[in-house]
Each structure stands twice: as C-alpha cells, then as structure tokens.
Amino acid sequence: MLRLACSTVLLFVLRLLLALPWAQVLPAVLIFFLGTGGWNSLRVFMKTIGRDLHAAVVLLKVKLNVNRHLRQRNTIPKIFAETLQKYGDKTALIFEGTGEHWTFRQLDEYSNRVANLLLQHGFREGDVVALFMENRLQYVGLWLGMAKIGIEAALINFNLRLEALVHCVNISNAKAVVFGSELTDAMCEVHSSVGKSVKLFCSGDWDPKRVPQGTECLEPLLQATPTHKPSQPQRGFTDRLFYIYTSGTTGMPKAAIVVHSRYYRMAALVYYGFRMRSEDVLYDCLPLYHSAGNIVGVGQCLIHGMTVVIKKKFSASRFWEDCIKYNCTIVQYIGEICRYLLNQPVRDVEQRHRVRMALGNGLRQSIWEEFMQRFNIPQIAEFYGATECNCSLGNFDNKTGACGFNSRILPFIYPIRLVRVDEETMELIRGPDGVCIPCGPGEPGQLVGRIIQNDPLRRFDGYVNQAATSKKISQSVFKKGDSAYLSGDVLVMDEFGYMYFRDRTGDTFRWKGENVSTTEVEGTLSRLLDMKDVVVYGVEVPGAEGKAGMAAIADPDHTTDLGKFSRELEKALPPYARPVFLRFLPEVDKTGTFKFQKTELRRDGFDPTVVSDKLYFLDCTKGCYVELDAELHRSISSGKQKL
Ligand SMILES: *[C@@H]1O[C@H](CO)[C@@H](O)[C@H](O)[C@H]1NC(C)=O
Ligand SMILES: *[C@@H]1O[C@H](CO)[C@@H](O)[C@H](O)[C@H]1NC(C)=O
Ligand SMILES: *[C@@H]1O[C@H](CO)[C@@H](O)[C@H](O)[C@H]1NC(C)=O
Ligand SMILES: *[C@@H]1O[C@H](CO)[C@@H](O)[C@H](O)[C@H]1NC(C)=O
Ligand SMILES: *[C@@H]1O[C@H](CO)[C@@H](O)[C@H](O)[C@H]1NC(C)=O
8 A cells, every 4th residue: 555655656756757847947956056055055955845745746646637537528516426436325514503414425416406406497507596595505515416517606605785795696697596594684685686587596494475576495396306317518627617706806796717627626735735534524614605615625525525514604612512523633714713712711622622634724823823732733734825816825734824835946836926016006016127026035025826828727717707807917927928817915935935924905904704895895885975985994903813994984064874874884784894993084085096095094093092083983782883082992902892
C-alpha cells in the first residue's frame, strides 16, 4: 500500500518535472538564488521545498482528475453517482435541528424525485430555478436534482428582502422559485414584483392561506413522483451548475456562475490539499447559499463520500456539543464564528470533541493561537478564494496566521501574484512599460490571478452580467497584453512565500460575517429617507471583528423621523447591513463625478468629541436609534455595549 502510494507520488513528481518549461525554470532558480543571497536562499529552499512539492502534487492530481472528467464529459451528478456506487448506505447528510439522517441512496432518490417532478412540470435543460430557503437537507437534494436534468439553481441569500430579493430573482431569469415556508412573509412582500410567469413552490410546513396565490406545496408533489433515474441531459464538465450571489464591490448582489468543473476543483483542492479522508465527519454550519457551505462543505459529501452535518444556523453555545454528538472531525468556520466561540464562557465540553481540523477563512492572526489552544484543535486549515475567482490559496501546512502561500522557488508554476496597488482606491500601480509591478516580501499588494481561458482549471467564468465581469479583469498585469483576475484583496507575503491578509478597503466592508455593499445600503437608505443624500462606510470599533456600518445623512432641515426610519429599516435590510451609527449633517461632500468623499468621514468615525454633528447609535436591544453621547461612546469602545 505504502509502496503504491510512494510510486504514485514519484510518478506525479516525474510528470511534473517533465511538464515544467525548463528554459524558464533554470534562469528563475538562478535569479532566486542570486537575488536572495547565498545561505539565506538555501534556508528558504530547505524550509519550503516539502510544502511546495505537496502543493505541486495536489495541483497535478486535481488537474489530472479534471482532465479525466472533461474527457468523460462528467458532471457533478455523474460524479455523485460514482460516490453513490461506493458508499450507498453510508450516511451522507445529517440535519442538526431535526436529527434527520440521509444515506447516499436517500439523497439520490430525493434528487431523482425533484428532477422528475420538474420535468413533469415542463422545465427543461438550461432553465433556472431560484432556491430561497434556510439550511436543510432538502436544499442539497433540490439543487442536485435540478443539476441532474441540467436545470440551474440560483442560490439566493435567505436574509434578503424586498428590492434586493426581487433583484436577485430577476437577474437570474428564474422560471420558478422554491422557497422555504419559514420565508413565506418575505415571499409575499415581493410576490407582485417578481413577475406573474414565475412559478412558486413552497417547501416545509405551510399554510395555504398565507402563501402567495398559485403557490404549490412541494413535499406532497415529491411524494407522488417516481424515484427512477431521470434521462441524462447533454451537459458537460464546463457547463453551468448553479449561481451563487456575491456582494461584489459595487451595487446589488451579482450572480456568479459556478460550472461543474469549478465546483469539483474547489472541493477537490481543499480535500487533497488539507489531506482529508472520506472517513472524516464534517460539521457545516455555514449558509448553503455561499460557496464555503455548499461547495467546500457539501462538496466533500457529494464528491468524496464524507458524512456532512448540516446545521440550520450557527450556534455558539451548541457548537461543541454538536461536534461531540456526531463525532465530527472537521469543522468549518468563518472568522466571526471563531470570535463568537471565544466569547463563550469556558466549559469542559469544548475540549472533549474529536475535531482534528478547523477549515475556513478569515481567522484573525490575533486570535489564531488562542483559538487552537483553548479548543484543542490541532490544525487550522485556512484558505482563500472567492466563488468567482480562480486565485485560490490554502494554508496546507498549519502555518500560524497565513491564508496560503505561493512557492518562492518556482513562483510561476501557480500563476498568482501580489502587485502594487494604491490601497485607498485599489488602483493598480504600473511601471513605465505599463505592466503591473510585483511585490517583494513584506510589501502589501493586491492578489491577482492570470487568466488562460482555454484551461478549465484557470478559467474565469465570470458573472451573469457582462459589465460586472469586465470590472474584475485587467490587462497587462503579469506581462504585456495578458489579462488577469483582480481579487480586490490586499495581502502581504513573507520571505517563505506565506501570504497574510490585510484588511479590506474599497466599497464593501465585512460585518457579522457578511460583505456589506455600501452602494446597495446607500440606495436603500436614500429611498427610505425621501431620497436624501446618504453616504455609507465602515468604521472600526475596538474589539469588534470587521467594520460597523455608519451612514452620514444630509438633512439640513431636520426632517427625519427616526422611529419610522428604524421600523422601515427592519423590513428593508438584513440585520448585518443596517447601519450601526448615523451621522446627520447639513450636506455631504461629493467629488466632481458625484462620488461621495468617504475618506474623511471614515477617519472621523463615531466619536462625539471629534464630530460636532448629531450622532445616533442603533441599540439592538431596544431596536431603535438612540443619541450617541460621550458616555455611550466609552461604553461601546470598551466593549460593554453590545453591537
Ligand atoms: C426585471 O427585469 C426585467 C428585464 O429583464 C425588467 O424589465 C424589469 O423591470 C425587472 N423588474 C424589476 C422589479 O426589477
Ligand atoms: C461516535 O463514536 C463512538 C465511539 O467510536 C460511537 O460509539 C458512536 O456511535 C459514534 N456516534 C455517531 C453519531 O456516529
Ligand atoms: C499546528 O501548529 C500548532 C502551533 O503552531 C501546533 O501546536 C500543532 O501541533 C500543529 N499541528 C499539526 C497537525 O502539525
Ligand atoms: C466577500 O468579498 C470577498 C472579496 O471579494 C470574498 O472573498 C468573499 O467570499 C465575500 N464573502 C461573501 C459572504 O460574499
Ligand atoms: C484564474 O483564472 C484565470 C481565468 O482564466 C486563469 O487564467 C488563471 O490562471 C487562474 N489562476 C489560478 C491561480 O488558477
């Protein structure tokens, strides 16, 4: 067995060596040695060669698998069928909430019913159906069933309401919406705006009197549908699987296209890179409308036969009990989850679990070690990679604080790079030849990934909206005339090539684990406030993760009714997007192009001793805005006041 593994690895390395462009490699190695200086470069070489070889093997393995799937015109449902063959009666998914267990066979049957039902209702390959529901096992069964007949699911954030919800359904061109009964009210509010031709299905316990007219109840229909395998569509590995919405840097959420190969690649890179095993049990408490929960998490079940525990919603107090109950060995996180867990009182259950790895992104360096030690977690598997971006990184070797690395010895094997950027505007800084300037160790820069459209591993599939796609792509980044994907994130690399996060800048900020698009919030607030000028930005609050939202509102005549505003805000925006602070001023500065000047506002923050304008604070216990005075400011800054 071991011999076999060794020879496979050797074969990979051999293939890798043969695949290398040696005319490029030798000068690069030489430059590296001369450039970093004798002994030091030897030190770097010795420290990183093992890590780099592992990564090279992983990349090669995933590449070979992708090539095979391409050749065989496989899709995620077909790969799932292979998994089903192997693991049939093993538990595939568990729902922590009701305790439901589904074996691979049950998941297969449920998704077959979904496929057959949609076919009966006249849906065809290439149609889009929106999925708007909270986490549950059916969520996976629904999109998998759609994929079986080539129907593309649009996975909609269940926190969205009103305009943003209508927008997401609308841009997806969905022919139907399947919504969870828990979201009946949200669906009723937008029913008249989403179009008469859109069919509605409700999943879960529903009340026929409350749902929008014409809604059909899904479960009885599914019960009456046969479980046989539906006929195969003409889909291949590079066709669309589903859409995930990202709050990009401007405006409303954008639908990012996820093709089958991308789904596979994201799940497989994580699986091989972090040396996971199919016997692992993964605890997934992240929302399934994002790639972390649905691809990195659920993908391990569909592709690698792992048991995945799906939690309805993250709960800090139940987290470790759940892990113990299901013998979880891997947990998923986002940075905020780690902080909420650390804020819990110490209990002995938090050490009694069998979790060997925490997998996720956004764990801050400041709490990294405390998190590992307190909860007795041997390995942090931090990775970086937006749904739509191909410049993924992974911290494969448990390096404290890093979100990944790139080889220092042969950096061009993996075509990503940090390039110099104006951190305020995120504009790329170019040399005299018009090409971007790569960063050295210790120099912060924007992460970019080269685009090679004919390589499925390196494709950028873009957004549904072409204009949104072109904003994320720039020319002449690595060399003259090429094109590259701009991640929008600033990272910094150390001498060994490990990469570390710098805080986000630009037009979104993170709050409570979500990206808040300032433009989107500005639009909504302005509408609620009779089209007053509103500027939204994030401000730092000592001790809080991310940035708290703050809105500067131009109100020269003091006509704002704060009580009414708070009530309407609750309906219009999800909790994380509601501004924590308000600042009323006579007018807001604009640039010549009517862009708001945010830099000064951001610097002023929410300190009443600095700002002479009226300030308000959203007191979440009272559900309304209260005046922000020096005492309240102290209480917020010291962490006493809950945000
Ligand atoms: C939905 O999109 C169509 C065009 O695709 C547009 O005409 C319509 O106004 C949009 N509806 C809403 C509510 O945005
Ligand atoms: C967890 O592991 C223990 C011991 O190996 C076993 O007895 C128990 O049944 C497992 N629980 C689950 C939910 O698999
Ligand atoms: C990961 O790093 C931590 C501290 O740096 C160490 O205690 C732990 O043993 C390491 N885990 C593994 C699996 O090597
Ligand atoms: C937020 O934006 C960053 C950078 O664009 C991206 O990596 C991340 O996945 C986004 N998160 C969500 C929840 O949309
Ligand atoms: C990112 O995607 C582009 C788009 O085709 C590709 O050329 C580039 O190589 C990818 N980068 C990585 C690191 O996969």
